[in-house]
Amino acid sequence: MRKFLSLVLVATLLMSVFAFTASADGETTITIAVSGSASEIALRKETGDLFCELNPQYSVEWIDLGDDRVTKTMTLISSGAAPDILYINENIVTYASRGVLEPLGEYVAREGEGYLDYFYPSLLALDTWQDELYALPQEVSPYLIYYNKDLFEKYGVELPTDDWTFEQWYEACKSISSAGAADGVYGQNVMGWADQALMVLSRMGVEVYNEDATQIWTAQPENYDKALEAFTFFANAYLEDKICPTPSEITAMGKAFDQAFRNQLLAMDAAGLWNLPTYLDEPLNFNWDVVMSPLSTDGTRTNRAGILNWGIYSGSNNKDAAWELLKFLTGHEGQMIVAKYNMALPSAYDEEANQLIVDSHFPENVEAFIKANEFIEQGDSFSVAEDEINTALMAELNSMVLGLESPEEALNNFNDFAVETLEEALDSIYG
Amino acid sequence: MRKTGNAVPAQKYKKPITQRVGFWAFLFLLPTILGFIVFVIWPVVMSTIYSFTNYDGVRAYQFVGFKNYTKLLTNKEFLGSLWNTLYFAVGTVPLGCLLAIFVAVVLNQKIHLKNFYRTCFFMPTVVSMIAVSVVWQLVFNANNGLANSLLGHLGIPPQKWLGSVTQAMPTVIFITVWKGLGTNVVIFLAGLTGVNSALFEAAEIDGAGAWDKFWHVTIPSLRPTITFVLINNSIGSFQAFDQIYMLTGGGPAKATQTISYLIYKNAFEYFKQGYASAMAYLLFIVIMIISLAQLRISSNAKN
Structure with missing residues (x-):
């Protein structure tokens, strides 16, 4: 009887291992932090769904930080359970200087020269510490x-x-x-x-x-x-x-x-x-x-301005996959969805996306947000x-x-x- | 010396390990022991170590000796928060205890709808502090809250309550006492059921009135319960966090910032887990001193 029970246990264990392997086979799950209002969550999920549709080898798992995003992020980092992609606002230096973020220089280099020309330099400057880029902006919201x-x-x-x-x-x-x-x-x-x-x-x-x-x-x-x-x-x-x-x-x-x-x-x-x-x-x-x-x-x-940046967690096991998603979020497709929701301005010289904001005419002087984008300065973020x-x-x-x-x-x-x-x-x- | 015999010492019979009572007891306790080690002992040991380091929650730490402790003892914000914590404890513990004794004694009488009243008093205990805070925020709304409305009927001008430097802490104390009353009442009711009714009968024969019976019979009989409630509530009040977080965020002007709240800010917002651990240990020492003092006072009173 004991032998029979042992066999059942071993068989169950093996089956569960194979089942896990089968589900994981061919698909990489990228974890990413998310925070904000219902509209913001919907925006992120729509972007993630589009990414998965275009890249079926990936799936995206959202980690909701709630309202207290700094605390939750800190807790996830301290416990070694941080998602592959971190949701960070203007304080990139706070995280980069403590080794939380993966330097992006190598990943950017892979994309060829001029890749960063798409983004506003004032925003990239806020994502840079000791001459190394640690995050890319997706949204900017001038006050x-x-x-x-x-x-x-x-x-x-x-x-x-x-x-x-x-x-x-x-x-x-x-x-x-x-x-x-x-x-x-x-x-x-x-x-x-x-x-x-x-x-x-x-x-x-x-x-x-x-x-x-x-x-x-x-x-x-x-x-x-x-x-x-x-x-x-x-x-x-x-x-x-x-x-x-x-x-x-x-x-x-x-x-x-x-x-x-x-x-x-x-x-x-x-x-x-x-x-x-x-x-x-x-x-x-x-x-x-x-x-x-x-x-x-x-x-x-x-x-x-309020800025949303995405950075890759330095302890991530999926850095290459995370870069693919990060690139998508901050690229044209991601910026278009941001603009569609009127949640923020694209963080880039993306005329089509910016035009969506202008065309919304909501409110009447919405163009002022785009004008203000040129003047962003906040030294305290360093x-x-x-x-x-x-x-x-x-x-x-x-x-x-x-x-x-x-x-x-x-x-x-x-x-x-x-x-x-x-x-x-x-x-x-x-x- | 005469040998009584040349008996070889008998080999002691050993039961197989699985037949020993201790083995099974240990085996059944093992999950709990492991849980205790992993979730209590280990964090305590680690936080002790962290309190002597510059650990930021991310990078490898370096030992800094007693630097965190010496800095805390001269840190105005920490000392201010310690003062607020003491203020909160002094406000909540005696008041909560006295009110609970009073309510428990009343509810222990033969009164109509006794169980209904007991349920009513216990109800706030089962509601989360978050929900309680939201409701009391509405009551103490400075613009159109119920509290100011009632004061208005009495001809008293509206108060700022949680927005006032002087009123915020008393308001938080009031809410905390209200929330915790039910638990204390239940404990005292349990204590009252253990009081020997013969003592009351004897006191009555001796001509004692209600007050005499309360003061000379009820209170001495409840002494162990009172000690328990005082120590328990003191520990809880020194660890107060959720009501502060929800109601005032430590404000206005840090008037309600307690040590627990400061620990939270330093550990989880400012990347200072080593420093926050040192705060936690100083808080632990304060709680231990106060608990020992309460035990000593109670013991002296008993003697």
Whole structure:
């Protein structure tokens, strides 16, 4: 009886091994991280399905990161279970410098000369660390100002144009907040998340880092006064001019900033194209459009953007297959699907894909997104401790606009923390 | 010395290993032991090692001695979070315990619909903290929440609750106590059933009133249960994370940022797993000291 049972067990084991081999035979499964709204997930899956249809030797398995994508990515990496292709936003350097990403130079070389000419150089620059490319962008979403035309008209404020200045923008914020106080209407949030605050800082000529992100710009003695002026501007905007409820007040109201815009409590909202699919599905019940972010105080134009990059996990066992999918996602077919969904702009000089966005006429000034693409600059993405330092910046600004710290205290605290954190991070990477 | 005999020592009979009770006991316990080693002992050992390294979760680590610990002891953010954690623990543990004793004593009386009330008090325990947080966020909505609406009827101006630096932590404490009340009540009810009814009868014969019976009979009889609840709740409150994550994200202005939340941020967002492990060990030491102190106090009171 025992022998019989042993035989059954061995037979079952062998059968399961053969079954596994048969299913795996001839098909390579590429795992890839995905995150975002239902529309975004649908977009990815459509792209993946098309890839599998054209390349039947591959199948694609999606790993949903949920909303907390940094944490989930970090957990997957730490546990050695990261997917073959990682979903990363602007902070490529954070991952590349820690050896998480596979250098792409060799793969790009295989595609022949000029392969990278398809992409915007400003975006490729953000994917490069120590002269080596670590990711390719698929989407770019420049921050523009969504504005509620009805509220502008109601409170007698002139509608903005793409060439408006920083002063005109701030005047609009103040006027609407002042006139709309009785209705609980504010101008615009400038501290919803770090990008929004950094956008205002850069308009005032203030950066967080020096050019190669190895030093804290605001802590340099020659920049201190300018930085303090910018911090004071934030304090006045919230405490005196009250252009926006503080982030904690928004939390207390149980609303995210984009919901406040949707509920007509904010007349303006700085965001990328990612709001468009939602506004298409659930049309806003007021007239609205987008406008370029205001010019900097010195008259120059720069723009921040949300970027989606794909990188290959350095520990992947399917790097060649992953490259094929990555190439597809960031190539013409992938960019066309991105454009079709109006989720973001293609990250490349792809006229056909860009034309899809323009032809959507949603919203009226949608072309401004494409125009803004030429001006993308965000030096903080080169930092090896971007997330931690941005979090500290927001915490200090938050304390300041709550009246818990003076601008000087907030700036000094931020500088102390940021200098120490950056030095430690650089030390841990370069030794 | 006279030899009593030249007997050869008898060879001890050995049972085959499969016939020994210990073998089977060990075999049946093996999965649990293995699980305990892999999922408890191993992580504890590894995190101890990590706490002395610069491990970032990705690359090979280097030992840095006590650097992580010394840095923590001078780190304003860590000390602030430690203070918040103590504030949270002091707010939730005694309040949760006192309320639970009160409710348990009331529910232990012969009252109408006793089981219905017991179910009601226990219900929040079975709901996930995520769902609870969403509901309480609506209640404490500063614009149109139920809490401010009630205050409005009393002529009190609306409060910011979770958006206020001073009110956020008390609000989180309130929600946590509400959520955990049912579990504590059940434990105290179990404790009350073990109280010898003869003690109450004797107290009544001696002319004790309700308060005297509660203070001189119920509380001393419940002492082991109270110690258990206090220690258990203290440990839980020092590890509080999900309600903070959901309700405030550690804000406003880090007013509700606890150690567990800081550990999470450092380990899973900032690539500082070694540093986060050191935090976890300092938290462990604090919890151990407080638990030992509670045990000592309880033991002294008993003596």
